[in-house]
Amino acid sequence: MTQLRKFRQQTVPPWRRAVLKVGSSLLAADSGGLSTRFALGLAQFISSCHASGREIVLVSSGAVAAGRMLLQDHSPEDTSNAARQAMAALGQTQTVALWQRLFDRPLAQVLLTHDDLRDRRRYLNARATLTELLRYNVLPVVNENDTVAVDELTLGDNDNLAAIVAALIDADMLLIATDIDGLYTADPRSNPDAEPIDEVHELTAEIMTMAGAAGSSVGTGGMRTKLEAAEKAAAAGIQTILFNGRDGEVVSLLARxxxxxxxxxxxxxxxxxxxxxxxxxxAVPGCIHVDAGAVRAISDEGASLLPKGIIDAVGDFQRGDMVEIVGDSCSGEPYVVARGITQYGAAEMNQIAGSHTRDIKERLGYSYGENVVHRDDLVITTDFGVNP
Structure with missing residues (x-):
């Protein structure tokens, strides 16, 4: 076997919240099913991070590998959609059970599809759920809902899903645990001249061509999907780390x-x-008309939009839509102050306009939270040259 050249040691940039993606090759047992052989070290890494006040969302593959073992009548070569769908359905519980054995804290399974994250309403619900789980000190274990997204099973999309989840929860770092030490100039398993790449400042076309195809019989993603995931994360301002999850020393050092x-x-x-x-x-047609106090709070104080500052809502927009927030200039002319993703629809907003946040549930019979538009979902248009 080729002797791989070692990566130099470097300091990890500071981070508080991260997504850790663990591939099937780190969880699959040689005899089939799942193994804690490498998962144990990764679980210890997660626990160490939690002990230091950091938050982690785990994106875990392994469901198909686990389900394949349970479906004794299916050979490992059976890759039909129906068979893989059944394997994924069976294996989901096995995957979560494996991780739960390694922690003394509660875990929560979150199954997502790309449609859940493309649709703005589902996006809000997914983010709210994950954020709340982290607030309760629960470890979310995320996987693609393979039983209904079988077309994406062959794309290794848990890498890309991890990048999307990282952006969804405003993570600082995307950590991808793989079965190889990192990115090389060529496939190190077949090219003895392959050189390790310690750091990448820009994912150029040349860097992307260095990625090969899938390298594992149990996983569906190769190095290219990991670079695609890193590219998505970079677009959201998130850095990515590729490391060998099979190397206990590497994982232990990463915790430091x-x-x-x-x-x-x-x-x-x-x-x-x-x-x-x-x-x-x-933005959808319509707008949220706000008073001068709300304009000041949003523009000068970086506050969220609360119902008290709303005059009325115009249009027929729904929860999760991108809506313009409009105020009145000194001359009385309306202008766009900001735009953001609303937590309430127009009809709901007109019912709670001018009210205190504590009155939302009384007026509507339910509540999506005190913020009509959260400051994290809001951008001030005047910061980009649009003046009243």
Whole structure:
């Protein structure tokens, strides 16, 4: 076997919240099913991070590998959609059970599809759920809902799903545990001249061509999907780390913020990337008309939009839509103050306009929270040259 060249040790940039993606190759047992052989070290890494006040969302593969073992009548070569769908359904509980055995804290399974994250209403609900789980000190275990998204099973999309989840929860870092030390200039398993790449500042076309195809019989993703995930994360201002989850020493050092692997940096800040996205998401017809006090709170104090500052809502927009927030200039002419993703529809907003946050549930019979538009979902248009 080729002797792999070692990655130099480097310090991990500071982070508070991260998404850790663990692939099937780190969980599959040689005889079939799942094994804690490598998962134990990764669980210890997560526990160490939690002990230091950090938050982690775990994106875990392994369901198909686990289900394949339970479906004794199916051979490992059976890759039909129906068979893989059944394997994924059976294996989901096995995957979560494996992780739960390694923690003395509660875990929560969260199954997502890309449609859940493309649809703005589902996006809000998914983010609210994950944020609340983290607040309760629960470890979310996320997987793609393979039983209804079988077309994506062959794409290794848990890498890309992890990047999307990282952006969803405003993570600082995307950690991808794989079965190889990091990114090389070529496939190190077949090319003895392959050189390790410790750090990447920009994912150029040349860097992308260095990625090979899938390298494991149990997983569906190769290095290319990991670089695609890093590219998505970078666009959201999130850095990515590729490391060998099979190497106990590498995992142990990572808990001490020392990396032997590849760090993929980004030039965009998280705030810049998010604000840019919010600024360019198409707004629906209609607007939220707010008073002068709300304009000051949003523009000068960086506050969320609360129902008390709303005069009325115009249009027929729904919860999760991108809506313009309009105030009145000194001359009395309306102008767009900000735009953001609303937590309430227009009809609901007109029912709670001018009220205190504590009155929302009384007026509607339910509540999606005290913020009509949360400050994290809001961008001030005047910051981008649009003046009253």
């Amino acid at each position: 913020d020392l990396l032997h692997g590849t760090l993929l940096r980004t030039t965009a800040t998280r705030m810049q990337a998010r604000k840019y996205w919010l600024l360019h998401v198409p």
